[in-house]
Amino acid sequence: MLENSPEIGGQFETAWLLKAVTCTDLTTLAGDDTSSNVIRLCTKAVNPISKEILAKLHENEIEKKFLYDITTAAVCVYPSRVPDAVQHLTKLNAKLPVASVATGFPSGQYPLSTKLQEISYCVSQGASEIDVVIDRSLVLAQKWEQLYNEIKQMKIACGPAHMKTILAVGECGSFDNIYKASLVAMMAGSDFIKTSTGKESVNATLPVGLVMCRAIRNFHSMTGIKVGLKPAGGIRLCEDAINWLKLVKHELGSEWLNPKLFRIGASGLLIDIEKRLFYLANNRQAPSYYFLAI
Ligand SMILES: O=C[C@H](O)COP(=O)(O)O
Numbered sequence: 355m356l357e358n359s360p361e362i363g364g365q366f367e368t369a370w371l372l373k374a375v376t377c378t379d380l381t382t383l384a385g386d387d388t389s390s391n392v393i394r395l396c397t398k399a400v401n402p403i404s405k406e407i408l409a410k411l412h413e414n415e416i417e418k419k420f421l422y423d424i425t426t427a428a429v430c431v432y433p434s435r436v437p438d439a440v441q442h443l444t445k446l447n448a449k450l451p452v453a454s455v456a457t458g459f460p461s462g463q464y465p466l467s468t469k470l471q472e473i474s475y476c477v478s479q480g481a482s483e484i485d486v487v488i489d490r491s492l493v494l495a496q497k498w499e500q501l502y503n504e505i506k507q508m509k510i511a512c513g514p515a516h517m518k519t520i521l522a523v524g525e526c527g528s529f530d531n532i533y534k535a536s537l538v539a540m541m542a543g544s545d546f547i548k549t550s551t552g553k554e555s556v557n558a559t560l561p562v563g564l565v566m567c568r569a570i571r572n573f574h575s576m577t578g579i580k581v582g583l584k585p586a587g588g589i590r591l592c593e594d595a596i597n598w599l600k601l602v603k604h605e606l607g608s609e610w611l612n613p614k615l616f617r618i619g620a621s622g623l624l625i626d627i628e629k630r631l632f633y634l635a636n637n638r639q640a641p642s643y644y645f646l647a648i
Pocket residue numbers: 381383430550551552553586587588589619620621622623
């Protein structure tokens with residue numbers, strides 16, 4: 355059990371890092387995003403590990419099997435960039451979902467009507483996952499019913515698209531508020547709850563992750579419904595990814611450690627994972643066949 359824990363330097367570190375890659379929503383959310391950098395992002399999402407590292411990992415027959423189809427979980431972009439991502443992924447013949455942020459990202463300080471129009475636009479352009487952001491003023495004023503109604507309408511606007519609800523925890527005021535906002539978001543039909551936009555001064559932190567995991571666990575035991583967790587914002591190092599995997603495994607169980615129930619939203623994490631995999635592939639101590647079991 356112990357050796358099956360995600361650890362840097364642990365026996366199965368390679369496997370856990372590969373797991374982190376498959377759970378990553380590879381993200382670009384910059385004011386100067388263009389179709390060119392979205393095309394590059396999609397190409398990277400489909401081929402997240404460089405040929406040089408793959409060649410090394412391919413030396414192990416079991417790794418080879420798992421590496422054949424490895425991609426990130428999704429790409430995540432602004433609404434105006436959704437068509438670029440959809441077209442390029444189609445060209446690459448990749449089944450990767452396109453996630454779009456919406457609802458006045460990152461502040462959420464827009465009328466509900468325009469937020470709903472944004473969602474409809476993203477879905478019409480081919481986004482199959484919508485990362486909506488809540489209006490933090492409703493949390494700070496404890497207007498839980500209004501928050502519920504807004505999220506519920508967003509969920510309806512998403513139609514068949516999966517909805518991840520960003521709480522922007524750094525602006526929610528207290529752990530108590532984060533716990534309540536998590537429950538309200540789940541009650542209103544969110545498929546995932548997500549920590550942050552990446553634009554707040556405090557983004558994904560482990561104490562907040564613990565509160566959100568507890569809310570997910572309690573909601574599951576009350577309703578039988580499994581809601582996913584997406585930490586996002588400032589997750590840049592292998593250590594960060596491993597810590598989140600560890601938290602989710604400990605609090606929610608291995609069942610949650612797959613892209614259907616766990617995502618890491620990150621723009622720069624893959625660079626560090628690739629660096630570390632390069633090191634591990636060249637200084638191999640253990641096979642990563644434990645990927646089978648995690
Ligand atoms: O939703 C994803 C976040 O915006 C990514 O934040 P990051 O650029 O700090 O990784």
